[in-house]
Amino acid sequence: MTVASVLVGTVLVGCGDGDDSTDSAGNASTSESPGAREDGTQAVRAAYDKTAEEETARMTMRVQTSAQGQSVTVDGEGTIDLADGDSVMTATAQGQKVEQRVVDQVLYQKAPGQEGAGGKPWIKIDLEKAAQQQGAGGQSVNNPADSAAYAKAITDKDVTEKGTETIDGVDTTRYRVTVDVAELPNGAQLSRQVGQTLPMDVWLDDEGRIRRQQLDMTVKAPAASTEQSAADSSAAPQEAKVRTVMEFTDFGTEVEAEAPPADQVTDMTGKLSEQQGQTQGQG
Template identity: 60%
Template sequence: MRVKGTRTGAIVVSAVMGTVVLSGCGGDGESEAKGSDASQSASGSDGAREQGTTKVRAAYDKTAEAESARMAIRMKLSAEGKTITSDGKGAIDLAEGDSVMKVTAQGESIEQRVVDQVLYQKSPDQKAPGGKSWIKIDLKKVAAQQGLSNQQIGDPAQTAAYSKAITDKDVKKVGTEKIDGVNTTHYKVTVDVSKLPGGDRMSQQLGPTLPMQVWLDDEGRLRQQQIDMTLEAPASASAKPDNSASSNQLKMSTVMQFSDFGTEVDAEAPPAEQVTDMTGQALKDGNKQG
């Protein structure tokens, strides 16, 4: 596997994962009723586990009630012995998924906006093709190419599919921790990838399950969420027959934090005359890597 377009590629993944991860904890807050012949103590344990599942499923709805928040994203990509890191800070509209951020990747700072499922980026150090200030990538088209649904990319309020992919046995309470000075409860969550939209294709790259960790505050809102995943490249992506298995893997760790709920989010698309559409190039690069 080759890491191509590292600067933009890493940031695009951050933008996409932002909504995917946030959607992963949403739902209607309902847990499935289950019969049990276990002992009273086991039933108590099951009840606590089910309660944790209910809280995790309801986390996005609780968070969305605040309408907006400040957001920080830290991401690390590793492949072929190389590591790419990016850090982003900004604000997000929790209902619509629009956001404004400043992202630093490989020593460069980039202004980034997501508006109506379209990603816009501006680098102060270089012009986009055609001498324009901004580039844009249509995340809906990128999602379609990757076999993802629109709800995973641009509509974080639609989270029913993720809720169904999380069962009682997939949620474990780790303990209590402070995140940015706020008391939180830490849970480990396992998602059944096959139950997600586009799950068959996702399973080929991610495996059968997707591990997540979430930290919820006393109001049940997301304060931090982390995904550590390993993506498997197709065998044909390896140029050398003697490459080790690890050379066909891309490891990605994404940590998102939320604070200052209710903050103002001013996410507007740049003037059209200042924007170069790079969606076609992004799709072309995606085909090469896939």
């Protein structure tokens, strides 16, 4: 499992039971006064827009993926335009570094040994086309802006205040919420792989902006065909467990997201779709 395969082939959300493994400080008190739940729901619903109003931010991302007995942790850092989703990030895993840019909904990646046709150092994937071609798989392309937008799909119930914590010197309030998968892009298809709802924790600062977000998910791959299942009892659906934690700091920082020169880029959008189809066919 290479760093490139994690970034391009794994849903950028995580699995787990919503434990407190990412806690940095604070308390775990869940006591709520009357009306606190409603206030919390309103705060989380408004958080995405309040964060986007800052236009830009510095971000860090940690993606922990476990599948078929293997585990990979990808750590990324960079900057993001919260208004249009453009971003620049360097990710590290297994000793490899990947340079990544998202410009006008096109993802560009440069990784050791990942040269495209003619030895071109960069590959690109059109995120909109990939989502259309892959259905639920379209969620798997590594776009930090998509992860931040999950706050817009929370339900009106199951919002719980978990206490206060300090993140990078900033006081925050932590909320545990439920994401309605149907409200996400390609939600009907995605729900067949991850279920109807997802647990998510968000940490909001005193101005209502997202400072940290943790999303947990268990992703089920499509089952093998009936013929394969009859011949191979191991053809049951495979699961990938992924946890994504994002943090935002330095609001207003400069973002320099530019596409690489065209003569250094190979378009892999179609190839990604073919690989996804082969994987689903194999179960």
